[in-house]
Amino acid sequence: MIDLMNISRQAKSIENELDEEVLSVLHSGKYIMGEKVSNFEKEFAEYCGVKYAVSVGNGTDALVIALEALGIGEGDEVITTAMSFFATAEAISRVGARPVFVDCTNDTYVIDAAQIEKKVTSKTKAILPVHLYGQCADMDEINRIAKVHGLYVVEDCAQAAGAEYKGKKAGSLGDVACFSFFPTKNLGCVGDGGIILTNSEDIYKRSCAYRVHGSGENGAYVYQKMNQGADSIEVDFGDNLPKYFNFIIGHNSRLDAMQAAVLSVKLPHLESWNETRRSIAQKYNSCIINGKVKKPFIADYNVGIYYVYVIQVDDRDAFRKHMNEKGISTGVYFPIPLHLQTVYKRLGYKKGDMPNAEYLADHGVAIPMFAELTEDELNTVIEAINNF
Numbered sequence: 001m002i003d004l005m006n007i008s009r010q011a012k013s014i015e016n017e018l019d020e021e022v023l024s025v026l027h028s029g030k031y032i033m034g035e036k037v038s039n040f041e042k043e044f045a046e047y048c049g050v051k052y053a054v055s056v057g058n059g060t061d062a063l064v065i066a067l068e069a070l071g072i073g074e075g076d077e078v079i080t081t082a083m084s085f086f087a088t089a090e091a092i093s094r095v096g097a098r099p100v101f102v103d104c105t106n107d108t109y110v111i112d113a114a115q116i117e118k119k120v121t122s123k124t125k126a127i128l129p130v131h132l133y134g135q136c137a138d139m140d141e142i143n144r145i146a147k148v149h150g151l152y153v154v155e156d157c158a159q160a161a162g163a164e165y166k167g168k169k170a171g172s173l174g175d176v177a178c179f180s181f182f183p184t185k186n187l188g189c190v191g192d193g194g195i196i197l198t199n200s201e202d203i204y205k206r207s208c209a210y211r212v213h214g215s216g217e218n219g220a221y222v223y224q225k226m227n228q229g230a231d232s233i234e235v236d237f238g239d240n241l242p243k244y245f246n247f248i249i250g251h252n253s254r255l256d257a258m259q260a261a262v263l264s265v266k267l268p269h270l271e272s273w274n275e276t277r278r279s280i281a282q283k284y285n286s287c288i289i290n291g292k293v294k295k296p297f298i299a300d301y302n303v304g305i306y307y308v309y310v311i312q313v314d315d316r317d318a319f320r321k322h323m324n325e326k327g328i329s330t331g332v333y334f335p336i337p338l339h340l341q342t343v344y345k346r347l348g349y350k351k352g353d354m355p356n357a358e359y360l361a362d363h364g365v366a367i368p369m370f371a372e373l374t375e376d377e378l379n380t381v382i383e384a385i386n387n388f
């Protein structure tokens, strides 16, 4: 079977480096946060061209904590795309706000920026674009709308580590950005992991506070800001550890040293892995010739990283069966658009509200895409598609 994604081949290709780093963590006795973690935070912030990074337990927590750090909660609205992984909308709901969905475009599949402005109300606090499948949303237009209406912009970069928009890296294009290091993402660790990036010292300190139980200096900082006008609190930690002084309700969502060590080994390879994915996509673009297949489109201002390569086929079931018979895995990202998820029935959306997202959910299909795909496998996939 040719895999859709294969992370063990990648691990094999950097086996020696990985083994050495992982063992050094194992023997260090330092497993949560610490130097490996702060080193990786620095490296990743620098790679994306952003000042501050706060690593967390996973990409979903990154979104939740970023929204909390912006003070978004009960009664607020956040505009996002109808086509994404559920966590995007879940994070908005988790902080008590309401997700307001906008359709994706029918070519790039990212949020249709032209439809955002009409969804802005007096309750809107932020726009949360998702750089879906490794291609950035139209951030200039999104930032323009945000500026006009005084909104925050939160990037969901879970599928876009290394992607570029007009020469700038994903993660540097809004007020705050959230990444996932789930193992199959373009930059993945060996468990769960995530990170928040920002250029704002304020958002940085708030995110640090929410990461660990709202405690210590950062917790006190957020408390002071929340209670502006009230008497400034004097914090005297005395001889005690600041982490035992709690000021707001936070989370326990940290990156562990093992994950950070793996990520530090992988980060220097990310550009070349993404470059290889682009050359595979190039080959798919030029060699897949079948009138039944619509290939993905990358806007000219974007450098995509092909987290997945999604084509559209009218009879998707027949296509997947055909590929399966040829020994080729396919996948669907994602079969149910967010506005039609059962949990969001209460929001009152109906089928037909987001035609592009619905079409993609029914007809989009991902074909094998990972940097270690062999020439033979690639040719087998192309031949199978052309014979469909």
Ligand SMILES: *Cc1c(COP(=O)(O)O)cnc(C)c1O
Pocket (backbone or CB within 6 Å): 058, 059, 060, 061, 084, 085, 087, 088, 130, 156, 158, 159, 179, 180, 181, 182, 192, 193, 194
């Ligand atoms: C993977 C993903 C997330 C969530 O990341 P986790 O690390 O699995 O919590 C959020 N948004 C998008 C678009 C994703 O693809």
